Amino acid sequence: MIELANISKKFGQTSVLEHLSLSVLPSSRTVIVGPSGSGKTTLLRILAGFETPDSGRITLSGKTLFDENTFIPAHQRGIGFVPQEGALFPHMKVGDNIAYGLNGSKHENRRRVAELMELVSLDSRLQHHWPHEISGGQQQRVALARALAQEPVLMLLDEPFSALDTGLRAATRKATAELLTHAGVASILVTHDQHEALSFASQIAVIRDGRFTQVGSPVEVYSQPVDEATALFLGDALIFNAQISNGFARCELGNIPADNPQFSGERRIMLRPEQVVISPLKADSEPQPVVTIVDVDFTGYLSTLTLASPGWPMPLQVKTISQQNWRAGMVVKLAVNGHACVLAD
Incomplete structure (x- = not known):
């Protein structure tokens, strides 16, 4: 053409x-x-x-x-x-x-x-x-x-x-x-x-x-x-430092499958906010790193949650579908859907 x-x-x-x-x-x-x-x-x-x-x-x-x-x-x-x-x-x-x-x-x-x-x-x-x-x-x-x-x-x-x-x-x-x-x-x-x-x-x-x-x-x-730069221009993105090994990226959110398993060593990875699933931590849940909601910025259909955990260098902000029960001080658990994108140097 x-x-x-x-x-x-x-x-x-x-x-x-x-x-x-x-x-x-x-x-x-x-x-x-x-x-x-x-x-x-x-x-x-x-x-x-x-x-x-x-x-x-x-x-x-x-x-x-x-x-x-x-x-x-x-x-x-x-x-x-x-x-x-x-x-x-x-x-x-x-x-x-x-x-x-x-x-x-x-x-x-x-x-x-x-x-x-x-x-x-x-x-x-x-x-x-x-x-x-x-x-x-x-x-x-x-x-x-x-x-x-x-x-x-x-x-x-x-x-x-x-x-x-x-x-x-x-x-x-x-x-x-x-x-x-x-x-x-x-x-x-x-x-x-x-x-x-x-x-x-x-x-x-x-x-x-x-x-x-x-x-x-x-x-x-x-x-x-x-x-x-391309990741951030095209939409909200969560960027982490990660250690890549055996097809997995280890970062603050745990071990996440990497989309480029041939990479290894210290790299930057990207997740889109919709890949992070946030749910209340039930009393009988298995022990895991404590993640706490520090702040809730409600904007209607979406809310921005500020999350903190003792092992993280700084709080993490994640946009997610609003739920009425989100509140500051609430302890939650995180799960990641899909693969982390390993970014070019």
């Missing part, structure tokens, strides 16, 4: 992207996720043809878009682009926004606009409204319809849900993912929101300081991050 090979870009003496390579399959959803300033938007603009890389190669469906001898301009690439907040033309009604760039007759354009509005689940009556008269979620769907009108083989989305409130954001994201899959259009979304990335993607590329630190499925990058 689309292949990036060794893409690099500098602005002045500042290196923004360094030797990036990535493959995107047809009809797939790739998310480039990273903190502000990591280079993700620059990469998206290079793919769209709005910026020129310093070196590398970009091909789309076997056609070279960029190399040392070639540069195909944005309007000839067959790539759709949805910017932040939709960027609709305020002086055009919804239907005219969608029809912008269509080259058919008035009748053909009206029919195409109706098809696109149905495709993005918009009431056809909205085509006669001005952009400011419809909701933020509807504006994003109009922007998507306008981009789809050009029948692109690839859709680029630049944090298109960032201006929406939380509930509408999730619903619009899900609808967009389903729409692109149904239309058979591959997509690349850039975001700094790890929850959005994990929800939308079939492939995630984590970018930091202009380099991809890890590329893989959402489950893979979340449960088996390559390093501590």
